[in-house]
Amino acid sequence: xxxxxxxxxxxxxxxxxxxxxxxxxxxxxxxxxxxxxxxxxxxxxxxxxxxxxxxxxxxxxxxxxxxxxxxxxxxxxxxxxxxxxxxxxxxxxxxxxxxxxxxxxxxxxxxxxxxxxxxxxxxxxxxxxxxxxxxxxxxxxxxxxxxxxxxxxxxxxxxxxxxxxxxxxxxxxxxxxxxxxxxxxxxxxxxxxxxxxxxxxxxxxxxxxxxxxxxxxxxxxxxxxxxxxxxxxxxxxxxxxxxxxxxxxxxxxxxxxxxxxxxxxxxxxxxxxxxxxxxxxxxxxxxxxxxxxxxxxxxxxxxxxxxxxxxxxxxxxxxxxxxxxxxxxxxxxxxxxxxxxxxxxxxxxxxxxxxxxxxxxxxxxxxxxxxxxxxxxxxxxxxxxxxxxxxxxxxxxxxxxxxxxxxxxxxxxxxxxxxxxxxxxxxxxxxxxxxx
Amino acid sequence: xxxxxxxxxxxxxxxxxxxxxxxxxxxxxxxxxxxxxxxxxxxxxxxxxxxxxxxxxxxxxxxxxxxxxxxxxxxxxxxxxxxxxxxxxxxxxxxxxxxxxxxxxxxxxxxxxxxxxxxxxxxxxxxxxxxxxxxxxxxxxxxxxxxxxxxxxxxxxxxxxxxxxxxxxxxxxxxxxxxxxxxxxxxxxxxxxxxxxxxxxxxxxxxxxxxxxxxxxxxxxxxxxxxxxxxxxxxxxxxxxxxxxxxxxxxxxxxxxxxxxxxxxxxxxxxxxxxxxxxxxxxxxxxxxxxxxxxxxxxxxxxxxxxxxxxxxxxxxxxxxxxxxxxxxxxxxxxxxxxxxxxxxxxxxxxxxxxxxxxxxxxxxxxxxxxxxxxxxxxxxxxxxxxxxxxxxxxxxxxxxxxxxxxxxxxxxxxxxxxxxxxxxxxxxxxxxxxx
Ligand SMILES: [K+]
Ligand SMILES: [K+]
Numbered sequence: 058x059x060x061x062x063x064x065x066x067x068x069x070x071x072x073x074x075x076x077x078x079x080x081x082x083x084x085x086x087x088x089x090x091x092x093x094x095x096x097x098x099x100x101x102x103x104x105x106x107x108x109x110x111x112x113x114x115x116x117x118x119x120x121x122x123x124x125x126x127x128x129x130x131x132x133x134x135x136x137x138x139x140x141x142x143x144x145x146x147x148x149x150x151x152x153x154x155x156x157x158x159x160x161x162x163x164x165x166x167x168x169x170x171x172x173x174x175x176x177x178x179x180x181x182x183x184x185x186x187x188x189x190x191x192x193x194x195x196x197x198x199x200x201x202x203x204x205x206x207x208x209x210x211x212x213x214x215x216x217x218x219x220x221x222x223x224x225x226x227x228x229x230x231x232x233x234x235x236x237x238x239x240x241x242x243x244x245x246x247x248x249x250x251x252x253x254x255x256x257x258x259x260x261x262x263x264x265x266x267x268x269x270x271x272x273x274x275x276x277x278x279x280x281x282x283x284x285x286x287x288x289x290x291x292x293x294x295x296x297x298x299x300x301x302x303x304x305x306x307x308x309x310x311x312x313x314x315x316x317x318x319x320x321x322x323x324x325x326x327x328x329x330x331x332x333x334x335x336x337x338x339x340x341x342x343x344x345x346x347x348x349x350x351x352x353x354x355x356x357x358x359x360x361x362x363x364x365x366x367x368x369x370x371x372x373x374x375x376x377x378x379x380x381x382x383x384x385x386x387x388x389x390x391x392x393x394x395x396x397x398x399x400x401x402x403x404x405x406x407x408x409x410x411x412x413x414x415x416x417x418x419x420x421x422x423x424x425x426x427x428x429x430x431x432x433x434x435x436x437x438x439x440x441x442x443x444x445x446x447x448x449x450x451x452x453x454x455x456x457x458x459x460x461x462x463x464x465x466x467x468x469x470x471x472x473x474x475x476x477x478x479x480x481x482x483x484x485x486x487x488x489x490x491x492x493x
Numbered sequence: 494x495x496x497x498x499x500x501x502x503x504x505x506x507x508x509x510x511x512x513x514x515x516x517x518x519x520x521x522x523x524x525x526x527x528x529x530x531x532x533x534x535x536x537x538x539x540x541x542x543x544x545x546x547x548x549x550x551x552x553x554x555x556x557x558x559x560x561x562x563x564x565x566x567x568x569x570x571x572x573x574x575x576x577x578x579x580x581x582x583x584x585x586x587x588x589x590x591x592x593x594x595x596x597x598x599x600x601x602x603x604x605x606x607x608x609x610x611x612x613x614x615x616x617x618x619x620x621x622x623x624x625x626x627x628x629x630x631x632x633x634x635x636x637x638x639x640x641x642x643x644x645x646x647x648x649x650x651x652x653x654x655x656x657x658x659x660x661x662x663x664x665x666x667x668x669x670x671x672x673x674x675x676x677x678x679x680x681x682x683x684x685x686x687x688x689x690x691x692x693x694x695x696x697x698x699x700x701x702x703x704x705x706x707x708x709x710x711x712x713x714x715x716x717x718x719x720x721x722x723x724x725x726x727x728x729x730x731x732x733x734x735x736x737x738x739x740x741x742x743x744x745x746x747x748x749x750x751x752x753x754x755x756x757x758x759x760x761x762x763x764x765x766x767x768x769x770x771x772x773x774x775x776x777x778x779x780x781x782x783x784x785x786x787x788x789x790x791x792x793x794x795x796x797x798x799x800x801x802x803x804x805x806x807x808x809x810x811x812x813x814x815x816x817x818x819x820x821x822x823x824x825x826x827x828x829x830x831x832x833x834x835x836x837x838x839x840x841x842x843x844x845x846x847x848x849x850x851x852x853x854x855x856x857x858x859x860x861x862x863x864x865x866x867x868x869x870x871x872x873x874x875x876x877x878x879x880x881x882x883x884x885x886x887x888x889x890x891x892x893x894x895x896x897x898x899x900x901x902x903x904x905x906x907x908x909x910x911x912x913x914x915x916x917x918x919x920x921x922x923x924x925x926x927x928x929x
Contacts, residue, residue, distance in 0.1 A: 272924070273924040274924075296854070337853075337857055338853040338857055338861050339850060339853040339854045339857065341853075342846070342849065342850050342853055343850075346846070369839065372836070373839075373840060373843070376836060376840070388922055388923070388924040389922060389923045389924070390923070390924075391923050391924075392832075395832075396828075396831075396832055396835070399832070399835035399836060399839055400808070400812060400835060402839060403805065403809075403835055403838060403839060404809060404812070406842065407809070410778070410782070413778065414775060414778050414779075417773075417774040417775040417777075417778055418732070418775045421773055421774055421775065424861075425774050425777075425860075425861055425862040426861040426862075486824055486825060487824070487825045487826070487827050
């Protein structure tokens with residue numbers, strides 16, 4: 058049926074794109090030296106799902122053409138997902154409820170499905186403006202330092218990689234050399250946060266220009282992003298302040314920049330300016346949480362999303378205070394949204410558990426915490442790594458590839474499934490069981 | 494208000510019992526050599542919450558009087574919880590729904606709250622019969638081997654510890670010396686599975702004597718327990734078959750007994766016949782899952798419960814097949830039960846995450862997987878250990894104590910809170926947010 062097809066179309070499109078991308082990367086003009094089919098598939102999957110996990114070094118294993126192909130895959134994957142996310146929102150709007158429809162109309166200023174083309178044009182303009190600005194600003198930093206040729210290429214590559222939250226970098230230590238550079242920290246984080254918050258929020262913000270008139274969705278995204286960024290930064294500073302391998306050797310200013318960057322990159326971007334494998338277990342746990350949360354629905358981000366996390370916290374509060382309604386920023390979250398938040402989160406956790414379990418067998422020589430890190434990084438399409446992904450067994454790499462794919466396609470598909478229950482003829486008699 | 498008090502009464506009662514127990518354990522006649530106040534409190538908490546985690550060795554640090562005090566705390570904690578669980582079920586029956594009321598009436602054959610005393614008498618008779626049988630059967634194994642004096646004491650101690658799923662043992666390697674002893678394996682597992690499946694199920698089974706006429710609750714408990722036991726056994730055999738430190742050195746018969754025992758003990762009993770710290774990471778993950786699941790509601794078990802786990806799986810299936818109803822054994826689970834299952838599980842996971850996070854800071858020298866193991870073991874009041882609990886910092890031990898207490902008292906309290914929403918005057922306007 059037509060109702061079932063959109064997520065299948067998305068998954069199928071991504072799958073074809075990955076195969077095509079891998080074939081292009083295997084061309085002799087794309088690569089420097091040999092590249093196995095498995096590594097090409099892994100790299101293409103990582104690019105299309107805008108994850109950034111790698112089994113080979115981007116800068117040394119690919120020619121300019123190869124890097125250009127990666128950029129194309131990243132841009133198509135990121136843009137495809139954003140467009141699709143917006144279309145699903147529109148599609149859901151037509152079939153879910155008046156209030157949901159109202160949300161979409163309000164935030165996108167669209168009245169019906171025939172406006173799709175106008176919407177896609179809006180989206181394209183948004184991407185062009187953001188990426189154009191990014192290229193110009195980064196070029197201002199890097200051209201004086203690297204010269205026109207290399208400076209512009211770096212500006213282009215990092216802008217596309219950052220705006221699409223892909224996390225691909227042109228050096229093996231990501232952006233570590235800019236750990237205390239204010240301009241680079243600001244431009245890169247601004248790019249990936251804009252790409253990650255969701256087009257609906259940006260669009261509504263551009264129209265209303267006032268926080269108080271925004272929809273609940275946009276207000277939760279903005280406030281939630283701010284609180285997660287500052288909370289993550291504060292916790293990271295507390296945990297890693299004296300760790301000589303991460304923050305310890307930096308000046309106070311450098312510590313603040315590094316904590317800011319690491320706090321916001323963890324929720325899907327995937328660049329890093331400090332060594333992930335040198336972090337303490339507590340910091341790794343903080344990262345697991347942030348990577349699981351991710352950024353905004355209908356954006357280049359994966360994970361359960363900031364809104365889902367906010368609803369979970371609000372619902373917990375409502376349970377403990379025994380309130381009949383889940384309250385969030387002076388609005389009540391509908392019971393169906395609370396249910397969806399719980400379901401999405403638990404299904405994600407089940408999938409992560411299963412993947413780590415398989416890795417604990419196939420790659421039992423690797424530290425357990427590192428296996429958790431790579432799996433959650435893949436599922437949230439974050440791309441941060443404790444350095445073990447290139448050393449994983451073939452089974453292990455396959456698991457990571459599947460998790461990147463499911464992390465990217467899964468939640469949308471799931472949202473779609475949850476929103477459109479199939480009519481079922483057989484009705485069963487209800488009978489309760491005791492819970493907890 | 495009266496509605497809020499039952500869980501508070503339970504928590505308060507347990508708290509007083511723990512303080513009293515610690516004071517008694519500190520008496521010079523109870524202990525062999527010195528015992529710190531912290532260790533006495535930890536031991537009393539472990540006994541009252543029927544967990545079995547220890548910071549000192551039961552056999553060598555306590556006199557017969559001290560061990561007798563432990564038995565008393567275990568029996569009061571276990572029985573108190575079972576009684577309370579049944580009372581809450583009854584109480585809920587009066588206020589939740591007709592179908593729930595029907596469930597309780599059906600399974601307990603009670604018609605109203607005034608029958609409480611009769612119910613408690615039934616419960617006491619059940620405990621006496623089960624424990625009497627256990628003592629006689631274990632004495633038949635151990636008196637010929639150890640003599641009357643020691644044999645009878647062991648039979649009494651292990652029966653009470655097993656039936657209440659307390660996991661306290663009289664040797665530091667728990668029941669490892671009986672790893673391939675058929676009779677001991679059978680008697681001990683029968684005792685803790687009977688105590689852990691819940692009085693409601695036992696009571697209904699005694700009356701109806703036919704699986705097909707049982708309530709959905711009892712059928713889910715029986716079938717779920719069987720499948721978890723056999724599934725856990727099969728996975729454990731697969732993972733650990735060649736591990737020389739666990740199953741590798743045993744005969745095939747010994748392997749089967751050990752896998753059976755470990756599979757069923759993990760879901761709350763807490764005895765062990767193989768060395769937990771020698772298991773591979775994959776087996777540890779299997780244990781994390783089993784310990785989190787636990788056994789039956791209204792029993793001596795903690796964890797999210799078998800019914801909750803069954804509802805989670807059934808709900809996942811319903812999501813993926815896009816069915817409007819969550820089907821379980823040809824019955825539909827009410828939406829409110831599905832919601833409760835999701836909420837209980839996620840709240841438990843949040844609590845576990847928080848506890849491991851604190852331990853990752855306070856005890857960062859310990860392996861991460863071991864910290865996860867001890868926290869889940871404490872929260873599920875299981876009592877299995879990777880051997881690090883006695884070596885934890887003061888903060889770490891406090892976290893474990895809090896988790897034992899919350900694991901025991903929490904789910905019931907939570908169930909109570911979820912079942913009785915407080916009437917709230919302010920109603921907020923509903924507005925949806927995008928999820929996932
Ligand atoms: K990424
Ligand atoms: K136990």
